Amino acid sequence: MRLSSRTALAGSLLAVTLLASGCSGSSGTANGDSGHPRTGGTLRIGLDYDPVCLDPQQSALGQSLDVGRQLVDSLTDQDPRDGKTVPWLATRWKADHEATRFTFTLRAGATFSDGTPVDARAVKANFDAVHELxxxxxxxxxxxxxxxxxxxxxxxxxxxxxxxxxAQFLRGTSTVSLGLLSPGSLRRTPQERCTGHLVGSGPFVLDRYRPNTSVTLDRRKGYSWGSRLWQREGGAYLEGVEYRIVPENTTRSGALSAGQLDVATALAPQDRERFSAPGWSLLTRTAPGVDLSLYVNTRRTALREAAVRQALQKGIDREAVATTFLSSRKLAATSVLSSTTPGYTDLGDRLAHDPAGARRLLDRAGWRPGADGIRVKNGVRLRLDAVFVRQQSLELVQQQLEDIGVELRLRQLTVSRFPEVLAAGSYDLSLQSANRADPDVLTTAFAGGTPVADARLRSELRRATSSTDEATRSSLFAAAQRRLVDEGHVLPLNETEETAALSTRVHGLTRDASNRLVLHDTWTTG
Structure with missing residues (x-):
């Protein structure tokens, strides 16, 4: 393995996840019905951001997890069609009635690419290591x-x-975030693992990571323990994978048109018609999980006031945001969770644009319009700071909030700087989303040390996640969505319909339940 060294941060980034599962066929695969699969070839994928940290146990950045999914296996997998948990490295499992003990039986013969066995001690070492992190x-x-x-x-x-x-643990075992690394990798420092010093048991192995340039993978020889959801038994079809970091949308789509890429991720809306023509294929799906939203830092002075947060909620015209930037009113957020997420509760009426109602709330809270229209209270302007990596619709939101007397300042950050600012709490609003195909994503996003939710809400989310009764869980998660919206802890903007454009030489490309790219069954022609 050739490695490029780098000081990398494994941030708690609930990032905008950039590729989604689904495609031009009902099977959820790209060009999945074209001829007989062929072994060999290198797939060239254009990413819009550098992965920053390659360790899937540390990173939450979508680009990192897409790479990591090829390198590590999980105990189980989740069927994106019905959400059921199916075998992978574990052939069977059993949980007690309290969901406090989970017993797994592992398949025989699986190994990490350094030759060490994927046995019970290795699994223990992984869970111990994640807990210690x-x-x-x-x-x-x-x-x-x-x-x-x-x-x-x-x-x-x-x-x-x-x-x-x-109760969420079993589904968690299907995610790349609990994917398994070799005991040797776990003895490395977290920083070393971020820069590529990691070994998994997956169908590909890391060849080289060149920060801000590329990540290259090689096919794992002798691999034969894939997920039950995969079509092919044994190793991957592809000989290798090259991820190229191409931040500019026009450059990335241009490279696909010129035959320099096989897949261009995060396709811009204005390019979709172009790649809908013959010779191309689009992979599109509304991502499950938390919608693209402004997370509210309730520890900041003005945002401690529920009236201010609620006014922000009413001041945003989500249909205008979706129509302007996504060319589709149907993608306007109607809840904290996207409509494709199990447990979704429709709160569209509570997210209706009501600028007059927003102004009344601010008036009653003592925020009066100043000479320039921006509201003032006790000599302090109602000025908020929004941090983001990709701006998307924030300029329009900025205009909408100015209309109710709120000054929104936009601060764009790098992928590596964003988690640092979140950890320091030095922001008012942060543009984020979180992908996961079950309502427990709310607990993941808001029940930790985040300043978004208050102690009561965090406790209620943990209670929902801990419950083993599905009716109770559904009721608690529905109540949590209502509280997040009604109290203005989260300002949902739009559902994330991410699209990748593919050359028709690419076949069998799929996404898992969490929208991670899966390349085991992928093959190319030509």
């Missing part, structure tokens, strides 16, 4: 909430024990 394991630590220990009772049998109910 704490907040640095931005998603995995939430899945392991209440983790006590993993007990090894045989080479292929283990029991994960929690101090409290954790």
């Amino acid at each position: 704490g907040a640095a394991a931005s998603r995995g630590a939430v899945y392991l909430d209440g983790y006590r220990e993993t007990r090894v009772s045989g080479a292929r049998t283990l029991t994960v024990v929690f101090d409290k109910p954790n």
